[in-house]
Amino acid sequence: MTNGDPSTDDDRQTGLVTYSRTLLAPAELARRDRAYAALTEAVRELCDAQLRTEVDLEEVGAVAAEVRAVTARLLTSARERSFGIELGHDGGAREHGNAVLGLRNPFACAVGARAMFWDDRGARATLELGALYEGPPGCVHGGVLALVFDQLFTEAAAAVGQVGMTAELTVAYRRPIPLGTVTVDAWLEVVDGRKRRMHATCHDGDGNLTAEAEALLVLPRWLEGSDAIWPKRPPVDALDGDVSLDPSVT
């Protein structure tokens, strides 16, 4: 099965994971990633503007027609299914459709300098969760935070070489989280065979502890001893430097 994208070859199957491999030269792949990252950012800005605009209704109608026309242009050539996982030239995995950190997903909040970073105990991120992520008025949606924790736990486990899938996730919401800057931090606490027990915190922009989470990650039986490839993330010291939109792009 292929993913309908002529720039990738047939899929490689590892357990339940399907990989495709790019057929593009490295420079072309990087050029393409930059172009799609710019498009994604533009769409993200559009979504925010669409949510907050107060232009008159005639203008709203005109913009809706223009956006539909743009959508039709994009669909003149499009994949038939989700992005999935591709393998880059360095063998690294590219999951550009991922809902939290996908390079081509406008809903993703952990991209560029806001990426999820790895260190020797886990992973963390400083995110900007604006109006698009609202739950209680002026505050971050609890489900959005659970989504962020779910991905962060996976990252933290991978950072210390203990990959797994989320089997259980519990969030304790301690106080409302104002929209804006949010810092999340996750680490591995206990490994018991294929089970990994994780812990995480969330702080708001003023440094208040707003939520804590626990998760049980399990290395799936089908993944044990397999050659599944896990994405690599930038080290935490990249936080102070220039972070590319996609760490797999060199």
Ligand SMILES: CCCCCCCCCCCCCCCC(=O)SCCNC(=O)CCNC(=O)[C@H](O)C(C)(C)COP(=O)(O)OP(=O)(O)OC[C@H]1O[C@@H](n2cnc3c(N)ncnc32)[C@H](O)[C@@H]1OP(=O)(O)O
């Ligand atoms: C991973 C693949 C990627 C590969 C390449 C990379 C690609 C890069 C991907 C990036 C990915 C990002 C992803 C973001 C984070 C998600 O969104 S993860 C998605 C949400 N989670 C899921 O879809 C998981 C669905 N559940 C499952 O697939 C399976 O139930 C599990 C969790 C893998 C476990 O299945 P299993 O391997 O058959 O485990 P099993 O042998 O039944 O149990 C093992 C142990 O775990 C315990 N256990 C299992 N489930 C539970 C549970 N729910 N509660 C309590 N205990 C449990 C069992 O009791 C058992 O304990 P012991 O008897 O050993 O003490």
